[in-house]
Amino acid sequence: MSLPTMFMTGAGGNMGFESFKAMADDIGNKYDLIVLLRDSDKNHKLFEPYKNRKGLYIRYGDLLNKEDVAECIQRSDMCLHIAAYVSPFADYYPKKAMRNNYGSTKNLIDAIVEQDKAERYKFVYIGTVAETGDRMPPIHWGRVGDPIKPSMFDYYAVSKIAAERYVIESGLKYWVSLRQTGIIGPHMAKIRDAIQFHNCLDNVLEYCSDRDSGRAMAHLCRYDAEGQLPEAFWGHIYNIGGGKSCRIDTYSMYKILYKKLGIENADYVIEPKVNATRNFHGQYYLDSDKLENYLHFRSDSMEYFYDAYLKEVGPARFFARLICRLPGGQKLMGEIIKSTFNRLLDSEHGTRRFIKENMEDHIDAYWGSRKNYEALPDKASEMDHFTDWDKVVHIDHGYDEDKPESELDIDDMKKAARFRGGECLSDKMNTGDWNSKLEFSCAFGHRFKASPRLILEGGHWCPECEAKSWNYGRRAKVDPFFAQVWNPLHDENELREYPKLVSEEDI
Numbered sequence: 001m002s003l004p005t006m007f008m009t010g011a012g013g014n015m016g017f018e019s020f021k022a023m024a025d026d027i028g029n030k031y032d033l034i035v036l037l038r039d040s041d042k043n044h045k046l047f048e049p050y051k052n053r054k055g056l057y058i059r060y061g062d063l064l065n066k067e068d069v070a071e072c073i074q075r076s077d078m079c080l081h082i083a084a085y086v087s088p089f090a091d092y093y094p095k096k097a098m099r100n101n102y103g104s105t106k107n108l109i110d111a112i113v114e115q116d117k118a119e120r121y122k123f124v125y126i127g128t129v130a131e132t133g134d135r136m137p138p139i140h141w142g143r144v145g146d147p148i149k150p151s152m153f154d155y156y157a158v159s160k161i162a163a164e165r166y167v168i169e170s171g172l173k174y175w176v177s178l179r180q181t182g183i184i185g186p187h188m189a190k191i192r193d194a195i196q197f198h199n200c201l202d203n204v205l206e207y208c209s210d211r212d213s214g215r216a217m218a219h220l221c222r223y224d225a226e227g228q229l230p231e232a233f234w235g236h237i238y239n240i241g242g243g244k245s246c247r248i249d250t251y252s253m254y255k256i257l258y259k260k261l262g263i264e265n266a267d268y269v270i271e272p273k274v275n276a277t278r279n280f281h282g283q284y285y286l287d288s289d290k291l292e293n294y295l296h297f298r299s300d301s302m303e304y305f306y307d308a309y310l311k312e313v314g315p316a317r318f319f320a321r322l323i324c325r326l327p328g329g330q331k332l333m334g335e336i337i338k339s340t341f342n343r344l345l346d347s348e349h350g351t352r353r354f355i356k357e358n359m360e361d362h363i364d365a366y367w368g369s370r371k372n373y374e375a376l377p378d379k380a381s382e383m384d385h386f387t388d389w390d391k392v393v394h395i396d397h398g399y400d401e402d403k404p405e406s407e408l409d410i411d412d413m414k415k416a417a418r419f420r421g422g423e424c425l426s427d428k429m430n431t432g433d434w435n436s437k438l439e440f441s442c443a444f445g446h447r448f449k450a451s452p453r454l455i456l457e458g459g460h461w462c463p464e465c466e467a468k469s470w471n472y473g474r475r476a477k478v479d480p481f482f483a484q485v486w487n488p489l490h491d492e493n494e495l496r497e498y499p500k501l502v503s504e505e506d507i
Helices: 014-023 041-050 066-074 094-114 155-168 210-225 250-260 289-295 302-313 316-324 329-339 351-356 360-367 370-374 410-419 452-457 463-468 472-478
Strands: 005-009 032-037 056-060 078-081 122-128 174-180 204-206 236-240 247-249 438-441 447-450
Touching (some): 014 210, 032 041, 078 210, 094 122, 155 174, 247 250, 410 452
Parallel strands (some): 122 174, 174 236
Antiparallel strands (some): 204 247
């Protein structure tokens, strides 16, 4: 009996290569594996040691080339679509992000459908925590089904949202969307980009390590090959999170890192006026245990990242600790570290550049107003930091979630649509059918078709509103569902509309 064949995209990337390494012992034993790699020197060097591995087929090509994609789909039974054009790169090249992230997903799904595999092929899509955007305190606890709300100017999130919609509405029987959180590990420790100052000091993330993420993919493939993955796993959306040991706010994380370098007083390094106070992404998960209970992948805590950070700093950490022991040394070391930030802060996406050049749309997005920015204290210790991290503000999804899925009916959908400021225009649906599309209109009169799964479990809504602009202030006034994740963080008069440079309609 032949082994099932898995197909992985993005095997040369951070999460992809960790997944590949975690799968290594099973390749050729429990399943065969196809990897489609970009034809680059980096990938050739990375996979040279594996080129003769039993059960492994390495193909060099392009996910935007339909012939390359079609061959891999034809030869496989499951796709792990890990490849993505990620932030911070996606922030600089929005069109490339949409073309790669949405375009590749569309090519993969279309190939499955065209080969008449929609009823048996299994598709694993990797989404992102950035789909739900800014969830600063007090709404910092979230779950699948909360409103889709990408942060302003976050084109990575925009592209991944469009791709996720395509997956959910594809008609495939076996699909999942796994929304990846921030990935801790050596790769994150190496990031040197202005995006690190977009991450607000009181922001939170339930991180997951690169190793645990790779283990999740390896276990998914192993359990499926062994027939241990329940049918109920498929057709849903899950949050990937590392659990309690990986939950932390940004300010606390920075203090821990700098303390490991010998700086006890974080005020010597952290300047509130170079950090945004909103418009990033992150949350603690109420539901990440669901995926853990299926895939049993967690092992790392935040200590794994702290160790990776110190390793990246290298021998300089010993010099830093030595300096910090001297009188005035902590302050001097803080000045040295801050001097390394200047290039980033004044760069294209630097927060200091936004202020210096009076970029009003960016100032409004990242601080609310110049007045809010100017009111920030000079010292992080003087900020009124949030502390009630365990308090959960419940986000109402607008229907009776206590009902079994099999009992969902048209009345539930009409109620949910009204709670979103719109209307369900369909008059009937098959009770318990979460996958057939119904017709809706949003508060702004756009008509569209969508499945209950997309809306209720995915948190998606009007595709026309999503494609056109970030119009959150106006939407919150007419959409009670969305208002729950906007009003607690914004003034009622914040009505600026931010046009989008690209959408899936351009692909």
